[in-house]
Amino acid sequence: MAERDDESPALLAIRELRVEFExxxxxxxxxxxxxxxxxxxxxxxxxxxxxxxxxVTALAVMRLxxxxxxxxxxxxxxxxxxxxxxxxxxxxxGAQIGMIFQEPMTSLNPxxxxxxQIAEVLVLHQGLTAAAARTQTLDLLQRVGxxxxxxxxxxxxxxxxxxxxxxxxIAIAIACxxxxxxxxxxxxxLDVTIQxxxxxxxxxxxxxxxxxxxxxxxDLGVVAHFAERVDVMYAGKIVExxxxxxxxxxxxxxxxxxxxxxxxxxxxxxxxAQRLEAIPGRVPSPAMLPPGCAFCAxxxxxxxPCQPEQPxxxxxxxxxxxxxxxxxxxRNPSGRGVVGP
Amino acid sequence: xxxPLTLPEAERLAPTETPFRQVWRAFRKDRLAMTGLxxxxxxxxxxxxxxxxTEWWVVFDPAMVRLxxxxxxxxxxxxxxxMRDQIPPWGVYPFGTDELGRNVFARMLQGSSVSLSVGFVAxxxxxxxxxxxGGIAGFYGPRKWGPFSVDALIMRFTDVVLCFPxxxxxxxxVALLPPSIYNIMAVIGLTSWMGTARxxxxxxxxxxxxxxxxxxxxxxxxEWRIIFRHMVPNALSPVLVSASIDVAYAILTESxxxxxxxxxxxxxxxxxxxxxxxxxxxxxAPWLFAIPGTAILLVxxxxxxxxxxxRDAMNPKLRKRAS
Numbered sequence: 001m002a003e004r005d006d007e008s009p010a011l012l013a014i015r016e017l018r019v020e021f022e023x024x025x026x027x028x029x030x031x032x033x034x035x036x037x038x039x040x041x042x043x044x045x046x047x048x049x050x051x052x053x054x055x056v057t058a059l060a061v062m063r064l065x066x067x068x069x070x071x072x073x074x075x076x077x078x079x080x081x082x083x084x085x086x087x088x089x090x091x092x093x094g095a096q097i098g099m100i101f102q103e104p105m106t107s108l109n110p111x112x113x114x115x116x117q118i119a120e121v122l123v124l125h126q127g128l129t130a131a132a133a134r135t136q137t138l139d140l141l142q143r144v145g146x147x148x149x150x151x152x153x154x155x156x157x158x159x160x161x162x163x164x165x166x167x168x169x170i171a172i173a174i175a176c177x178x179x180x181x182x183x184x185x186x187x188x189x190l191d192v193t194i195q196x197x198x199x200x201x202x203x204x205x206x207x208x209x210x211x212x213x214x215x216x217x218x219d220l221g222v223v224a225h226f227a228e229r230v231d232v233m234y235a236g237k238i239v240e241x242x243x244x245x246x247x248x249x250x251x252x253x254x255x256x257x258x259x260x261x262x263x264x265x266x267x268x269x270x271x272x273a274q275r276l277e278a279i280p281g282r283v284p285s286p287a288m289l290p291p292g293c294a295f296c297a298x299x300x301x302x303x304x305p306c307q308p309e310q311p312x313x314x315x316x317x318x319x320x321x322x323x324x325x326x327x328x329x330x331r332n333p334s335g336r337g338v339v340g341p
Numbered sequence: 342x343x344x345p346l347t348l349p350e351a352e353r354l355a356p357t358e359t360p361f362r363q364v365w366r367a368f369r370k371d372r373l374a375m376t377g378l379x380x381x382x383x384x385x386x387x388x389x390x391x392x393x394x395t396e397w398w399v400v401f402d403p404a405m406v407r408l409x410x411x412x413x414x415x416x417x418x419x420x421x422x423x424m425r426d427q428i429p430p431w432g433v434y435p436f437g438t439d440e441l442g443r444n445v446f447a448r449m450l451q452g453s454s455v456s457l458s459v460g461f462v463a464x465x466x467x468x469x470x471x472x473x474x475g476g477i478a479g480f481y482g483p484r485k486w487g488p489f490s491v492d493a494l495i496m497r498f499t500d501v502v503l504c505f506p507x508x509x510x511x512x513x514x515v516a517l518l519p520p521s522i523y524n525i526m527a528v529i530g531l532t533s534w535m536g537t538a539r540x541x542x543x544x545x546x547x548x549x550x551x552x553x554x555x556x557x558x559x560x561x562x563x564e565w566r567i568i569f570r571h572m573v574p575n576a577l578s579p580v581l582v583s584a585s586i587d588v589a590y591a592i593l594t595e596s597x598x599x600x601x602x603x604x605x606x607x608x609x610x611x612x613x614x615x616x617x618x619x620x621x622x623x624x625x626a627p628w629l630f631a632i633p634g635t636a637i638l639l640v641x642x643x644x645x646x647x648x649x650x651x652r653d654a655m656n657p658k659l660r661k662r663a664s
Contacts, residue, residue: 064558093561101559106552111360111574121560156360172560 010037017072032236038185045227053236095125098173104165115153126134153278163194242320253323367654374650380643401402401447410442463591466530471537479545544576578655589644602630
């Protein structure tokens with residue numbers, strides 16, 4: 001894959017995004033100052049454990065969550081989505097930013113034929129007539145690899161398999177040729193063979209339509225095959241950012257290393273099995289985060305500055321950055337832990 | 342074109358069944374409900390005929406007084422003293438005559454159109470209010486309007502209306518308004534939407550959290566469209582069930598009002614006022630109360646049977662077991 005010019009203007013630029021949820025116990029930060037960019041046509045993966053704030057970040061871009069954006073900006077093609085009025089935002093959703101969800105089983109309306117659900121978006125955003133929308137619908141179904149689209153368009157969601165439903169969801173999401181597709185765990189609910197098909201389909205559609213994709217997942221295998229750049233999220237913050245190669249070959253943050261260590265390596269199947277390394281402890285509750293690095297308590301490299309002070313994103317090499325004091329030569333002069341284990 | 346990304350077509354696609362057909366297939370197996378449906382269909386035909394034949398093209402004149410033929414039992418033949426144009430069609434009184442010699446069959450025909458139209462119009466009004474208020478309360482629930490949430494405002498208002506003794510409220514309103522059939526429809530409709538509002542709200546609270554609603558929002562659909570085009574059809578089955586039972590309730594209420602003399606004005610026949618007139622002659626002319634009474638019983642029973650049949654047919658769990 002060709003190296004991209006880091007200077008090209010971002011399609012989506014998120015700066016210092018903060019999202020808080022109001023609870024009975026006060027307001028709880030779910031996203032705490034996230035920054036990232038997606039350039040036109042590229043795929044950026046946002047990875048992290050459940051509850052780290054990755055889905056909330058995606059929903060914040062669409063302005064679809066119950067939480068409140070308390071700070072920062074979401075610039076998409078030069079306009080700040082956080083400041084748009086609701087009707088303006090509706091013209092962005094579906095038309096310029098498409099979204100696919102984790103659960104294809106429940107993301108389609110059970111009482112309408114799928115053809116009608118695809119056509120609805122086309123009529124709404126592109127002002128097509130019913131007949132034109134119908135032709136487009138069949139074309140879209142064909143494009144997402146659904147055979148005999150004429151019959152399928154007349155079916156109800158319950159008559160389709162999970163993989164097919166996800167294909168229909170993709171057809172709906174790309175119907176208006178969005179510039180950005182947000183895929184929130186698009187394959188989590190599907191079995192492995194279907195996962196591979198869906199990811200291959202997404203990749204080919206992305207190239208065909210020159211869409212940017214924000215891939216939200218906890219599946220590092222999918223990330224390795226599909227993404228160009230990766231942001232690793234932990235407890236509402238981005239802890240490491242780099243190209244796929246950086247993240248997988250030279251993980252700089254102890255959390256990223258631990259995640260990769262928890263992944264079974266595909267080796268000779270007859271080789272003696274190795275124990276996978278689990279990450280000790282749990283993700284801290286967003287209601288009571290430690291003052292310093294949120295990963296500190298679970299980190300085997302933790303040293304003095306980790307507990308009291310939050311590390312900023314420190315450069316590792318080129319555009320590869322990690323929020324870890326190990327990479328601050330002033331605090332870690334010995335260079336301990338800088339190179340992976 | 343078959344790219345490697347295209348799914349293989351494993352089997353021939355089974356023909357699609359619309360949700361309506363699925364429900365109908367299950368409903369058809371329910372004999373009681375089907376009986377109810379047949380009764381209603383016959384009644385619908387009678388109501389239409391009644392409207393046409395007693396008001397527009399007067400074959401059966403419900404208001405014609407034949408003093409020589411007072412209180413004739415059903416199936417009796419008119420007396421020779423009548424003028425030619427006073428003789429009822431078929432030369433017989435199928436349901437007898439009342440104390441003024443009016444043809445009860447003609448009066449029942451006229452009454453059937455009144456009863457059914459009151460039932461349907463009143464329930465339409467109550468559905469319109471109930472679904473709209475319940476939908477808004479369920480969808481916009483947590484949103485604030487002043488110091489209160491939208492949900493609290495609407496549902497507490499519903500509770501307040503629910504606290505009124507409905508029938509006496511109707512009596513009061515009807516006593517104040519001119520006694521017209523439209524006022525009765527409106528009053529019954531305006532006092533019977535609370536149940537609908539409550540369960541539409543409950544249904545919406547659960548629907549709102551469903552993924553397809555979020556997905557519809559992510560497509561930039563306007564909220565009214567999400568509420569009325571995407572959520573209401575999903576909340577429809579309990580609404581239909583209760584609507585069919587509400588129609589029965591509305592018909593009963595109208596009959597009761599007419600019976601008490603607050604309903605439709607007397608020369609105009611309704612089942613309720615035929616019954617009310619008949620009660621004076623309960624021993625001399627039992628058909629005068631038995632016929633409208635049986636008609637009311639049948640309609641109410643039929644609507645209830647259809648309602649219960651619908652409820653079973655729309656419940657996928659019961660449906661699977663039945664088929």
